[in-house]
Amino acid sequence: MMKATILAATVAATALPAGAAPQTAYLSGGCFWCVEADFEEVEGVGDVISGFTGGTTADPTYGNSGDHIEAAKVPFDDSEVSYRQIYDLFLRSIDPFDEGGQFCDRGLEYTTAIFVETEEQRQAAEAAIAAAEEELGQEIVTPVRSFDEFYPVGEYHQDYYKSDDRIAFSSVGLAVPKEVAYKRYREGCGRDARVREVWGDDAPFVN
Template sequence: MKAALTFATLMIGAAAQADTITVAGGCFWCTEADFEKVEGVSEAVSGFAGGNVENPTYEEVVSGGTGHYEAVQIEFDPEVVERRKLYDMFFRSIDPFDEGGQFCDRGDSYRTAIWVDNEVDIAAAEDAKAVAELELAQDIVTPILKDAEFYPADAYHQDYYKSEDRLAFSTVGIAVRKATAYDRYRERCGRDARVREVWGVDAPFLPKS
């Protein structure tokens, strides 16, 4: 019993270490894929935030009118990776000058944003934005917003970038795996090319080759 209680206590303590941030970086598949590669991040969940409709569907959000952004909630261990570092990485994964969407994805649901709900979060996000503006010598349009409910997207959109499920038809091929479709979409959308143009080759999520 003592050993079992000790194990349970350790598990509770580990769970208590988890923290979250919520960001919007355009296509949520891409933001999820980027941040799940970061050491200390346990999970990144694709969803929606910032709108005025409860539990919106993907179709409702991308068709407009809900006010929601495609967003990602990132769960991380602050003893492994600091929230400030995550915000630094976030800015360097987007085009922070684009008010109308991101890369080939246009419209309000693809805008960028950060949501914060406490003083620590606000300070970390604002510091990261200030440093990014200084580095780029230009104002960044990505807003830092307060208090938004996050709604996870349906299972179809989770872990899209690594799914082995096949799509009967897509804009990037027929009967291709979701993971393959994602890779083709990301390349054709010009995400990495534009990030490289803005931030240079040291942007954190660019291919190393």
């Protein structure tokens, strides 16, 4: 199991060290709120941005994303955490066997992918997938795709998981803070339960 090695990189951190030259990973793991929440726990990772990538639709928005999928832009200091570690963590935060979405969120918008900009990143992503397949004994369907352009979603959806702004009406309650709505959504969607089922003790973001 890889948990001890991977969790060495997961300590609460929300800002890059002063003067750091950040690298960037682009990850699609279903709901972008969840990817943002998970990776802002990782030591060496800065402010994660939620948005869209992977498609051709101009100027995608929440509710009108066209052929894009939800994604997170993950800036990090590679003296603290590597691309390979980022990809290892990512695979252990999703259901890598699901081609139709993630958890309760279904359809193209919620499918998974690792987007890469260089051959070095591609090799790191493919190595992470190969290691995960060996560990799980099953083929992983999460693809490695070439990155093109990232479109940040509106401010309403940034840092949703930790916002105390109240929502007048939602499917998980009335006049609840976003952070409460997020927790209820994540639990109700079954994300952590399924990740735990797939990865067991090797799921770094599941309490």
